């Protein structure tokens with residue numbers, strides 16, 4: 001051994017001045033409605049404690065090829081709270097839609113099925129080694145962010161688009177995109193409507209509180225098409241009105257249009273989704289600001305499903321690959337080497353459990369949205385980057 005594992009604990013106190021500009025939540029006018037109120041500016045001092053552990057060579061001996069430096073950053077106060085609460089409770093509370101066949105849908109037996117529901121199960125498998133340790137909570141579009149902010153749910157897995165405002169002002173963090181979507185328009189097949197322009201003067205059903213409502217207004221204004229929005233509170237009201245012919249078209253994420261048409265409308269073959277995409281709708285799980293460990297756990301649960309597909313590891317062959325692989329990345333992913341799981345606060349076989357008990361991304365996708373399902377959606381952008389899609393896992397190292 002050419003070096004001695006001496007550990008130096010170096011404490012850095014890094015003072016930093018942060019100017020906190022507090023924006024009033026109400027419009028910046030004086031109570032009397034006169035001149036705008038001055039923003040409140042506060043100066044606070046932020047102190048960061050960083051512990052650096054260094055391996056130093058023994059005097060007189062040759063240094064190691066690559067000295068190892070380990071930096072432990074003092075974590076913010078909420079770090080680790082969510083996992084602790086989830087473990088103490090014995091399940092993860094997952095907010096889902098509950099009304100979207102193929103994504104999350106409550107069947108008559110009382111089970112939630114679908115793509116989003118399976119990502120909830122993957123998270124439970126990562127934490128407990130048991131995909132059944134999930135409490136599903138159906139949420140409406142209107143309440144979905146509030147129930148996450150107030151801690152009623154641990155994670156939101158519900159056709160929710162990543163936007164800047166949601167990522168910042170709402171105090172939320174988007175983890176990783178599980179489904180790349182775009183907004184579409186659905187019309188009755190015999191309507192003769194083939195383009196956005198054909199909707200001039202028409203009525204379009206849309207749901208309140210969605211990116212859909214905002215994008216529709218943007219696109220129609222840009223294209224100079226006048227229309228009347230018919231705005232509804234939930235999925236049943238929106239598509240109910242469309243089915244009754246109270247609007248000429250209905251607009252939503254394309255995945256939802258297809259899911260609703262195939263799963264909920266009485267005459268699925270009588271509707272078409274126009275060949276136009278109004279927006280980008282990256283959908284994925286959302287967590288609260290303030291607990292980076294939980295953010296990492298959800299993110300790396302998703303990445304484990306991408307990586308498993310990329311490496312050809314499935315629930316069917318994971319045991320065989322685990323007992324025979326010599327590939328270092330696969331050994332780390334499957335918990336045979338290294339301590340990647342521990343770094344997340346989980347057991348080292350967390351990814352193995354996800355793959356074994358729930359499956360890789362393509363298994364999860366195919367189970368609910370694959371060719372042999374009534375809610376089939378071609379993979380398209382949701383293919384691996386190696387197949388021309390956008391799915392890409394950072395390295396397991």
Ligand SMILES: N[C@@H](CCC(=O)N[C@@H](CS)C(=O)NCC(=O)O)C(=O)O
Nearest residue numbers: 140141159160161210211234235256
């Ligand atoms: N991805 C869009 C739309 C999501 C959305 O909420 N879509 C509606 C239309 S299908 C929905 O899920 N409604 C179900 C409900 O409100 O219960 C967003 O994040 O705003």
